[in-house]
Amino acid sequence: MQRYSTITEKNPREIVLLRGRGCRYRRCAFCDYHEDASCDEAANLAINTEALENVTGQYGTLEIVNSGSFCELEESTMKTIIGVCVAKGIRIVHFECHWLYRRHIPALREAFARFGIAVKMKIGVETFDHQYREQTMLKGINETDPAKIADAGFNECCLLFGLPGQTAESMRTDIETGLRHFERVCVNIMIENSAPLQPCDEVRQAFVRDIYPEYKENQRVDILLHNTDFGVGK
Numbered sequence: 001m002q003r004y005s006t007i008t009e010k011n012p013r014e015i016v017l018l019r020g021r022g023c024r025y026r027r028c029a030f031c032d033y034h035e036d037a038s039c040d041e042a043a044n045l046a047i048n049t050e051a052l053e054n055v056t057g058q059y060g061t062l063e064i065v066n067s068g069s070f071c072e073l074e075e076s077t078m079k080t081i082i083g084v085c086v087a088k089g090i091r092i093v094h095f096e097c098h099w100l101y102r103r104h105i106p107a108l109r110e111a112f113a114r115f116g117i118a119v120k121m122k123i124g125v126e127t128f129d130h131q132y133r134e135q136t137m138l139k140g141i142n143e144t145d146p147a148k149i150a151d152a153g154f155n156e157c158c159l160l161f162g163l164p165g166q167t168a169e170s171m172r173t174d175i176e177t178g179l180r181h182f183e184r185v186c187v188n189i190m191i192e193n194s195a196p197l198q199p200c201d202e203v204r205q206a207f208v209r210d211i212y213p214e215y216k217e218n219q220r221v222d223i224l225l226h227n228t229d230f231g232v233g234k
């Protein structure tokens with residue numbers, strides 16, 4: 001498993017894939033990546049420390065991903081993250097968080113602010129089509145208004161494209177809505193996995209043909225045509 005990488009284009013940053021207790025929600029119909037998890041805190045800390053030892057601070061920005069939400073990382077790992085940020089002069093840290101945990105975000109911001117570190121929080125909103133998101137994707141976000149989702153403490157959003165029923169128009173609308181309400185948008189293209197909801201080739205092709213050229217140079221839009229495009233994962 002590759003756990004450290006650098007992203008050199010668009011908001012350059014270092015990125016680490018850490019291991020925690022694992023996603024508590026586990027219901028998203030497209031997701032099968034709950035396996036990178038363990039209840040063994042010492043083993044998690046060993047893996048996470050090894051990944052974090054690669055961090056150089058070269059961009060002053062670090063992204064933390066963990067196949068779930070920041071709350072599913074243990075306190076010992078959080079302390080190690082803060083220690084590395086202080087030692088390497090990192091001033092901005094990005095984390096991921098499910099809607100369920102939004103009320104925990106202010107405490108995390110405060111904990112990092114004490115060391116002069118700003119937290120940027122990303123939510124996997126996947127689409128702003130509420131019906132599709134909750135009835136097909138089973139995402140578990142009980143808020144229809146994109147502004148209120150952002151206001152709950154999120155700076156950035158992830159979108160998931162390439163699924164049955166999506167169109168070039170719906171994907172463009174999602175990106176534009178994301179750009180209106182969030183600082184940055186990260187587009188993920190669905191790939192085959194073992195989850196119930198599987199990709200649709202025609203929709204993936206529509207994205208590559210009609211949407212990708214429009215946004216590939218947009219500095220506020222990251223596009224992962226494959227889920228390992230950031231250099232971490234397997």
Ligand code: SF4
Binds near residue numbers: 025026027032068
């Ligand atoms: S997409 Fe995220 S929140 Fe949903 S089941 Fe997977 S890890 Fe959990």
